[in-house]
Amino acid sequence: MAFVPAPGYQPAFNPPVPYTTMIAGGLRVGMAVFIQAVVPSKHNRFTVNLSTGQYEGSDIALHLNARYDGRDRVVFNSLQGGAWGDEEMKREMPFKPGKVFQLLFEVTRNNYQVSVNCAPFYEFGHRIPLERVQWLQVSGDITLQSLCIIGSGPAVKGGLLMSGPQGELPPMLGPPILNPAMPFTTNIRGGMIPKRTVVIKGVVNSNAKSFIINFKVGFSNDIALHINPRISKSTVIRNSFVNGAWGQEENELPLNPFKQGDFFDISVRSGEKRFKVFVNGQHLFNYEHRMWTLQQIDTLEVEGDVKLCFVHL
Structure with a gap:
């Protein structure tokens, strides 16, 4: 993909x-x-x-x-x-x-x-x-x-000069947030509507054990997409937290691109039926929507053992 x-x-x-x-x-x-x-x-x-x-x-x-x-x-x-x-x-x-x-x-x-x-x-x-x-x-x-x-x-x-496929996507809403402090929280204006993209660029700490990226509903704290790379266990957990309860974890991946001391570039795109997640330009996984009010997914959180270079919404 x-x-x-x-x-x-x-x-x-x-x-x-x-x-x-x-x-x-x-x-x-x-x-x-x-x-x-x-x-x-x-x-x-x-x-x-x-x-x-x-x-x-x-x-x-x-x-x-x-x-x-x-x-x-x-x-x-x-x-x-x-x-x-x-x-x-x-x-x-x-x-x-x-x-x-x-x-x-x-x-x-x-x-x-x-x-x-x-x-x-x-x-x-x-x-x-x-x-x-x-x-x-x-x-x-x-x-x-x-x-x-x-x-x-x-x-x-x-x-902007756009190719055909780009013309179908809403533009990134800028300016980028540069060198933000951790832990990091920001509002996603208009929510994660279909075709919206969020880009997170950072580096994994040299002694990192794990970090977390959450796409949340601000008023309820429900988590539509929870991404949890666990460096020490070489796995990436995905899940949702809805109505006070965690759902079924997903952890199968062909590879784990997150390693101690390495830079990463994560692109998360919301589709009609699923989130599509790319790391360093390569498709990593899809995550089927468990919440369907996508415009209410209006908060991004990043915490844990990483340093952020920029976030672009």
Whole structure:
């Protein structure tokens, strides 16, 4: 079963480098770009560009260049009319060879806020209008594990470029919730109506035993879908809690993708008859609805031994 991302969420898993993709609808305030990657043992430098075109010579609004040459540093710049602007530099290197890292670009009205491993790293002021920024490019000595363009800015329905299957899905309601504290609770506006998607990106703690994701009815605390990965037992429990009682557990899976210290990307889509759950772009399980008032499933809870990178509803 192939995963079709909802409009407003553009993921790629293990893409080849160099990697270039169009930003559907263009870059807007409130959007974010999330990169999970690792620097290989043999390395010199890698680059991430937010640019106005896909070809060499196009203007570049944000150029991040990590350089390993004995004076390890991260350089920021822009390119306009074939000329580089004033170089800005961070004289520290958070991207350690052989270690997975998270790189987040948050688009604000005044700048790009860059975070590494959930910690603020740099702010780069806008030099090129956001409406001109249409492409994301990654090149150099870097191995991409996942890349997500997330968030829904103004006029999403009119601005996003959608494929046929995407056009049948309601857009993600943004902006994304970045680096939320645990335990985490949020409202799902309009409830888990058919074709609604919720995306949860995080990392399992290195000493994790289990964590829980609940899709609940806020006013009654009934749980329509309870997902409980138990790391120590290598299983993922699914169940519902209705009218004060737990139902029959489901635990059969072809594999358990949740391991200590590993990142995960969970997409939960509500269908007419069942929830469809994907992890890291791969279908993991279906869960037949045990509650049918889907619009009343309006609360998401996450708790346990994980750290969240972002939640996108």
